[in-house]
Amino acid sequence: MLGQRIKELRSSHGLTQQELGRKLSLSKQTISGYEKGARHPSPEILQKLADVFSTSTDYLLGRTEDSSVKKPLAERIADSAYKPESIDLEELLERSMIRFHGEPLLKSDKDKLLQIAKILWEERQRSHYTEKK
Template sequence: MITFGERLKELRNSKKLTQKQLADIFYLNKSSISRYENNSQMPENEILQKLADFFEVSIDYLLCRTDEQMPPISNNSLSKKEKLDIEKEALHMIENIDNADVIEFCGTPADDDDKEFLRMAYERFLSDVRVYNKMKYTPKKYKK
């Protein structure tokens, strides 16, 4: 089973950083990073959160509780207005498909079920993008 230290080293290497470079980013000593990677010391919660943010992974991933780097995106964090906007945009996309002369998937014309599936997939895509952008671009002081 992979350890926190191995996971941290793997992430550091993926960014092509030395222990010294990573330590400098977080205003730590190189020896602190070395102790983390050798599993002889765990970082404090504040450093752990900063490491997760820096490597764009969840704390659970860093602590080897999951192999998923980020938790699945939930559209529960979207407002009613945002959800309605997404539905309207998906319907607009379907209208464009309806207005096209021929829509085919692998040479087969699309039927109503295909179009409904496309609408649902497009809504999911828009929801995920909106949630991701909210997570990425909302300043931390405004996050709940």
């Protein structure tokens, strides 16, 4: 699976084995070995492959069919096209060190915040629906 994915991604990016090898500081023979399944990349090289192809290591390894990779939250916030509504609250609570009165929120606190947000969202959806009637 890994070799096939590397070959497909390399081809779709218009790269030869030699060009991909150069990007990773590897030989054409090493890339060929990966594609044929005769060699297996180290975790570091696997991550570099994922970075070159803007995908995840899970996709390369066949653990998911989704080849897209979501930018980390911090990168999305730093992006000039950032829109606050484009951040998923659940992801924000899960991945961020959120503080209240200087103290980090516990997982249980974050879970409660998410429950409150879901209740507010459902209420908003109900009121929006009744306003349209």
